[in-house]
Amino acid sequence: MNLRMIHPLDLRQGRVDLSHGAGGRAMGQLIAQVFHAALDNEWLRRGNDQAALAIDGARLVMTTDGYVISPLFFPGGDIGSLAVHGTINDIAMAGAEPRYLSASFILEEGFPLADLERIARSMGDAARAANTVIVTGDTKVVERGKADGVFVCTTGIGVVPAGIEVSVERVRPGDRILLSGSLGDHGIAVMSRRHDLQFETQIMSDSAPLHELVREMVAAGGADLHAMRDPTRGGLAATLNEIAGQAGVGMRIREAQIAIKPAVNAACELLGLDPLYVANEGKLVAFVAPASAATVLAAMQRHPLGEDAAIIGEVVADSRCFVQMTTEFGGERMVDWLAGEQLPRIC
């Protein structure tokens, strides 16, 4: 990640603030200066959302994720289904088949058991629907006020099919950028239920497991499917900037190709948000060699979770790693990282 334009962290006097969890440059800096510095190894250095491991000839993928979303229940899902889908998706973004999950719960004293049971059942339903199993777990309870209801951490393991290598370092100039559907549904659905916002909308979270869509894409694209990532926190803008920085390339996208539902646009107007920065939980962006782009796109469009898929732009050579967009007006603008912490606890 390109971090040169921000001050180094003050590791003696500084404190964690909300921007360190917002998915932008500040979070990248925290990870680089604190975690990578302490834990450095070849897998972390790759900067993927998951690690690909070779164990006794088998190619495995492992990932872990914490869920602190507020509110716990929202249109289209809850913290339980989200914790299953999110981890399955991080596995799937390596082109892998998710197999086993673990779940760890941090519960606040006083949390209603009925809500906990609802969350657990939702996790079970989500895991079964995706043909995965939660095979181990952990439970901790902290005093009232030391957590907010329930936090969930899930870890996942998946298997990579032979001949498939989907990783950010394979992104290169000329690659087509494919987006699987419309942006911003999850973030807007969650915000519509925040106690301090609360507005009427029909929008549901897009939270969904993407591994079956990915299976079709892998079959269609093979080795030409270079990389994938799900644009969660920080939205499409953060994901494209992250990958541009990691792969050392630039990107050019076209606003006219990016699908956004009218109701999401309306809510973004109301809240002063740009949908490019709003979180998704059931979308992916893929980088595909030009020769296979049309084939992969057609495979995506045949799957229900990819029927609105489109080619939204190309990877270009650019040492500055800029993501630029042609607006619907024909003007040019940057699509930069989001600075700040507009929407804490969206996942």
Added chain:
Amino acid sequence: MKHATEYRDGGLARQLAARITAEAVGRAEPYRFMEFCGGHTHAISRYGLEDLLPSSVRLIHGPGCPVCVLPVARIDSAIRLAEQPGITLCTYGDLMRVPGSRGVSLLRAKAAGADVRMIYSALDAIALARAEPQRQVVLFAIGFETTTPPTARAVRLAAQMELENFTVFCNHVLTPAAIQNILESPDLREFGRVQLDGFIGPAHVSTVIGSEPYTFFAEEFAKPVVIAGFEPLDVLQAVLMLVRQVNQGRHEVENQYGRAVSPGGNEAAKREVAEVFELRKTFEWRGLGHVPYSALRLKARYGQFDAERRFGLRDLAGRDVPGCQCGAVLRGVKTPLDCRLFGKVCTPESPMGSCMVSPEGACSAYWTYKRFRRGATEESAA
């Protein structure tokens, strides 16, 4: 949303741009128009409108960004308040990241233990005061005429409810006073450093105050004003209307935003504001200095809701970061690229000045949307 997309039609935009190109001719100097409001600055950058305009039309960013014009001293006062035990400071999102004199922002103060809460409307602060009667809830209120009526409403509600733990730290400012100050500034009058041919007037502000307040300086300073909406087509149409006024030697107040702005504005909102607020003799603006009769404070009758009175706040002497050019940028005298801090030590993640904090600030808009226009070598050296 059909309503918004109607004002974002790319084909119509190109037609308007072609008309501007055809009509903005016949002058040696470019036509220079200031968009007063940060909302316009943001729209121009976000939609890449300058790419559509001919080189004969230049847009100059004005000071109409409430976060940007708030002087460091007021941020310092807010941080001091928030650091006091028992006080909860409520504020809007952008303000959290503006650095004060010591480089400490409200966000940092919050991480260090101050009780700072992000709110979305003034009424959230009232709700908080009712829910937590043991805490003193202070609403850090900023903004131009658009955001003043909700603050007035909150104060009146607090009075009706006889809330004893709610106050407002009032930083509401007035648009016409700022425009007049720019037109009277030495930069413009004496040195001729800034040539201005007209103003794009703010839409939302004018829905409250109406279009009449602009007639004085349109006549006095012989500058046309076109009040425009914030959609990209609104801005382009306003530019065309300004070009035509200049070509015809007119200097009138025209209203592009007729769908929401009337000459007299919103009488009910104006009454509510007049009930609660009165003019301050003077108020410090970042960039413009002390501007007479340019801001509001609570009337004595609502004095118990005035945080400055209740907590005995005295004006602090704040200090801008040395080298920060926000002041000159806000007056339209310099562009963000003229600032040596821009993009080197000052970025949206670690802003040195307020213009880099708010998405409506000129520096943030340049950095976020237009950075690619600079040479590649310059960027990689930064």
